[in-house]
Amino acid sequence: MSEAGATAAHDAHAEHHELGFIRTYIFSTDHKMIGRQFLFASILMLVVGGLLAMMMRWELAWPETAVPFTSWISEPFMYPADEDSTVGAVEGLSEYVDPYPGANFAKSLGSVGGAHMDPAFYNSVFTMHATIMIFFVVMPFMVGGFGNFLIPLMIGAGDMAFPVLNMLSFWTAVPATIMIVYSFFVEGGAAAGGWTMYATLSADPTLSGVDTGADLWVISLLILGVSSLMGAINYITTVVNMRAPGMTWFRMPLVIWSLFVTAILLLLALPVLTAALGMLLFDRTMGTSFFMPGGGGEPILWQHLFWFFGHPEVYILVLPAMGVTSDILSTFSRKPIFGYKAMAFSMIALAFLSWIVWGHHMFVSGMNPVLGTAFMLTTMVIAVPSAIKTFNWLGTLWGGNIRFTSPMLFALGFVSNFVIGGLSGIYMASTPVDIFIHDTYFIVAHFHYVVAGIIFGMFAALYYWFPKIFGRMMNETLGKVHFALTYIFFNCAFFPMHFLGVAGHMRRIYNPLQYEFLYDVQWWNVFITMSAFCLGLSQLIFFANFIWSLIAGKKADKNPWEANTLEWTAPSPPGHGNFETTPTVYRGPYEYSSPLVKEDWLPQDRKLGPEAATASQ
Amino acid sequence: MMQWLPEDVSPYGGSIDALFYFIYYITAAAFILVTALMIIFLYQYRRNDSRRAVYTHGHSGLELVWTIVPALVFIGLGLASKSIWEEVKLNVPETDIEIRVTGKQFNWEVLYPGPDGEFETADDYQVDNDIHVPVGKPVRVFLGSKDVIHSLFMPNLRFKQDMLPGRQIEAWFQADKAGTYEAPCAELCGFGHSGMKGTLYVDTPEDYAAWYDKRWPPAETNGSDASAAETSEEVLASGAVMDAETMPEAEAEPAATEEEAASTEDIPADSAAQEATE
Numbered sequence: 004m005s006e007a008g009a010t011a012a013h014d015a016h017a018e019h020h021e022l023g024f025i026r027t028y029i030f031s032t033d034h035k036m037i038g039r040q041f042l043f044a045s046i047l048m049l050v051v052g053g054l055l056a057m058m059m060r061w062e063l064a065w066p067e068t069a070v071p072f073t074s075w076i077s078e079p080f081m082y083p084a085d086e087d088s089t090v091g092a093v094e095g096l097s098e099y100v101d102p103y104p105g106a107n108f109a110k111s112l113g114s115v116g117g118a119h120m121d122p123a124f125y126n127s128v129f130t131m132h133a134t135i136m137i138f139f140v141v142m143p144f145m146v147g148g149f150g151n152f153l154i155p156l157m158i159g160a161g162d163m164a165f166p167v168l169n170m171l172s173f174w175t176a177v178p179a180t181i182m183i184v185y186s187f188f189v190e191g192g193a194a195a196g197g198w199t200m201y202a203t204l205s206a207d208p209t210l211s212g213v214d215t216g217a218d219l220w221v222i223s224l225l226i227l228g229v230s231s232l233m234g235a236i237n238y239i240t241t242v243v244n245m246r247a248p249g250m251t252w253f254r255m256p257l258v259i260w261s262l263f264v265t266a267i268l269l270l271l272a273l274p275v276l277t278a279a280l281g282m283l284l285f286d287r288t289m290g291t292s293f294f295m296p297g298g299g300g301e302p303i304l305w306q307h308l309f310w311f312f313g314h315p316e317v318y319i320l321v322l323p324a325m326g327v328t329s330d331i332l333s334t335f336s337r338k339p340i341f342g343y344k345a346m347a348f349s350m351i352a353l354a355f356l357s358w359i360v361w362g363h364h365m366f367v368s369g370m371n372p373v374l375g376t377a378f379m380l381t382t383m384v385i386a387v388p389s390a391i392k393t394f395n396w397l398g399t400l401w402g403g404n405i406r407f408t409s410p411m412l413f414a415l416g417f418v419s420n421f422v423i424g425g426l427s428g429i430y431m432a433s434t435p436v437d438i439f440i441h442d443t444y445f446i447v448a449h450f451h452y453v454v455a456g457i458i459f460g461m462f463a464a465l466y467y468w469f470p471k472i473f474g475r476m477m478n479e480t481l482g483k484v485h486f487a488l489t490y491i492f493f494n495c496a497f498f499p500m501h502f503l504g505v506a507g508h509m510r511r512i513y514n515p516l517q518y519e520f521l522y523d524v525q526w527w528n529v530f531i532t533m534s535a536f537c538l539g540l541s542q543l544i545f546f547a548n549f550i551w552s553l554i555a556g557k558k559a560d561k562n563p564w565e566a567n568t569l570e571w572t573a574p575s576p577p578g579h580g581n582f583e584t585t586p587t588v589y590r591g592p593y594e595y596s597s598p599l600v601k602e603d604w605l606p607q608d609r610k611l612g613p614e615a616a617t618a619s620q
Numbered sequence: 621m622m623q624w625l626p627e628d629v630s631p632y633g634g635s636i637d638a639l640f641y642f643i644y645y646i647t648a649a650a651f652i653l654v655t656a657l658m659i660i661f662l663y664q665y666r667r668n669d670s671r672r673a674v675y676t677h678g679h680s681g682l683e684l685v686w687t688i689v690p691a692l693v694f695i696g697l698g699l700a701s702k703s704i705w706e707e708v709k710l711n712v713p714e715t716d717i718e719i720r721v722t723g724k725q726f727n728w729e730v731l732y733p734g735p736d737g738e739f740e741t742a743d744d745y746q747v748d749n750d751i752h753v754p755v756g757k758p759v760r761v762f763l764g765s766k767d768v769i770h771s772l773f774m775p776n777l778r779f780k781q782d783m784l785p786g787r788q789i790e791a792w793f794q795a796d797k798a799g800t801y802e803a804p805c806a807e808l809c810g811f812g813h814s815g816m817k818g819t820l821y822v823d824t825p826e827d828y829a830a831w832y833d834k835r836w837p838p839a840e841t842n843g844s845d846a847s848a849a850e851t852s853e854e855v856l857a858s859g860a861v862m863d864a865e866t867m868p869e870a871e872a873e874p875a876a877t878e879e880e881a882a883s884t885e886d887i888p889a890d891s892a893a894q895e896a897t898e
Contacts, residue, residue: 123811296786342678402674507775
């Protein structure tokens with residue numbers, strides 16, 4: 004511990020000398036710069052993943068019509084639109100499409116540089132949408148970006164335990180990102196097996212028709228796994244060893260708890276993914292048969308390995324957003340978090356239980372039905388800590404003095420979406436009900452409420468810590484407008500997917516009108532698509548606000564939100580080494596409205612008089 | 621509100637739907653409770669600089685309540701689900717109607733055993749995408765795949781089961797109302813996944829008999845084994861050819877995984893050929 008601390012101090016001291024442009028902005032070992040790098044990279048990928056979603060939504064609302072602005076995409080993926088391609092061109096189906104307001108809009112917009120999407124390319128589009136959103140947006144944003152930025156600052160450390168490893172972590176993620184985007188441009192296009200890449204479709208290039216693209220997908224995730232692993236080791240070491248004096252485990256902010264637990268999950272889950280990906284790559288390129296029954300392999304083995312990684316992965320994605328939400332709700336309710344220990348322990352419980360629920364993705368996979376019952380029961384159990392968290396958030400709001408800032412609104416939005424996503428999960432946890440809703444849009448609705456709902460946690464974090472990261476305030480009015488539109492259109496886009504799923508609408512189909520039993524619900528697809536476009540367009544407000552604030556936002560002072568945690572005692576943005584002197588921590592992170600002081604916040608590092616000090620925890 | 625799910629025509633679908641709506645009422649109540657509390661708190665405790673927030677770190681009693689109550693609800697749901705799951709999955713009724721459905725990119729290959737009730741015999745009938753079953757009778761279905769994972773989905777029967785290459789999965793269903801129903805593939809299986817579907821024909825006893833007699837004329841089936849060899853060219857072309865060439869693949873692989881002798885791979889083909897010539 005002392006060694007690591009000494010090294011960091013030494014580094015901080017040594018690097019007070021002027022660093023060149025390259026060492027400051029590109030190959031930086033400063034956790035704050037690395038955090039910013041992850042942040043910008045993931046926001047860039049958010050645009051890519053979002054545009055892919057828009058293409059998908061177009062296809063689902065107005066199947067087999069020209070998708071506007073896509074004629075620049077080359078022939079095997081998009082085909083030139085012909086003259087008579089109109090909405091409802093599928094024979095006899097116009098009556099199911101035409102009455103809805105979108106039809107004329109689609110007709111006219113489709114003629115603007117429109118092209119027809121190949122069904123195989125549609126598979127690539129949704130595969131890459133999910134892959135990018137999960138591995139290249141949410142993970143780098145929350146874990147890479149905010150994990151890096153917040154951990155040392157909030158525990159009172161000068162930097163990460165291993166600054167060079169930290170730099171390597173980012174620069175390992177870069178080739179992985181380039182590779183996943185590049186896979187669109189190789190012959191055969193990008194991976195098309197769904198983000199879950201079920202064997203045997205994924206294990207034999209002749210079955211999916213995608214060769215190099217899927218290899219690149221596997222290799223990219225292998226490399227990204229190395230990057231995340233380096234980050235995880237760094238986070239764990241830093242949290243264990245480099246907490247400031249007085250920063251006991253139960254004085255850590257919940258966001259640090261969440262990132263710490265996430266790092267442990269990453270450390271344990273990624274090797275499983277790596278092993279599975281390695282086997283898949285061997286099957287694809289070297290003719291092994293781990294997953295091919297022809298050579299004695301077992302396709303369902305992939306599902307067990309993938310979901311053994313995949314379910315902890317869900318909590319890797321959502322835990323940091325829960326932590327962020329807890330901090331922000333407490334800060335803007337001006338109230339201590341309700342049930343701090345219950346919150347910390349429920350995160351640990353979620354992390355532990357996430358290892359024994361993977362089979363709930365496989366109730367109809369051909370797994371033994373008796374095993375299905377066992378996984379159903381563990382899944383019912385994991386709902387309990389989620390319920391505990393929700394009620395504690397409500398308890399935090401109760402009796403507060405609530406300030407409706409943009410970060411607070413987004414945090415509330417996260418809670419609201421998480422409630423819906425958590426409740427809809429109960430349907431699929433029940434094995435008999437899952438028989439029907441498995442692989443339908445009900446599932447799509449559920450995981451978008453949970454995983455796409457994380458974007459509310461992401462925005463909450465960004466609006467909240469933007470002043471600390473960039474030294475300037477974001478515009479509050481634009482932030483609130485951004486929240487209102489995002490919240491409305493998010494729910495309009497994702498809630499009706501439940502209705503589609505209940506009607507039996509399958510996932511991953513590119514033309515719902517190929518099925519008679521879906522004719523009557525097609526108008527929901529049109530409604531969802533229009534809402535999704537509005538959701539996408541609403542983000543322009545965010546980008547305008549983000550870029551404008553970066554350049555010309557109001558200068559932020561140290562503690563614009565009157566918050567308690569240590570990062571707010573450092574300058575905005577903090578310089579090298581973060582703190583002028585290592586802070587000493589005297590209390591927990593959520594001492595808002597404490598009777599010990601006149602103002603309604605009490606920073607963790609403020610030393611009170613002797614009589615007050617004994618009264619505080 | 622009650623017509624969300626497609627029409628159910630299966631014996632167990634009613635229990636599944638009832639469970640669905642049971643969960644719906646529980647989750648709706650939880651959603652309304654949480655949302656109402658949230659809205660009330662947000663309004664009641666909005667910023668007011670003349671007062672301070674309540675300084676509290678929690679309440680152990682409340683923590684216990686909102687740990688135990690959800691846990692009890694979830695356990696109850698788990699038990700209710702368990703019994704229906706067993707009814708669907710484990711209590712397979714006796715039946716003499718058997719079919720085999722094999723997924724292949726991008727069709728259902730449906731195999732009927734014919735009058736002798738045995739698969740891989742000369743009187744088998746194989747057709748793509750047309751599943752004929754009599755109304756009101758349990759049907760045992762053997763599911764397999766030739767290439768990738770498919771999933772046979774029959775929304776009106778609340779039936780969905782993945783089909784794995786290299787394995788045969790036994791399942792059952794029963795349709796209690798005559799009619800035609802769509803039977804799409806629910807698992808991504810390649811570029812033709814969208815639009816991969818079959819039709820389930822649930823025939824009245826008369827229709828089923830008519831379909832059956834057209835396929836296997838009664839005069840010929842009376843002679844049992846001897847006449848079984850005298851099948852039409854169509855049956856030979858579809859059934860027998862499939863026996864000899866395609867089924868061994870699907871049959872052999874599970875045998876191999878069970879670490880039986882490698883030579884077993886040839887047995888299904890041989891036995892099928894034998895039966896066909898008998």
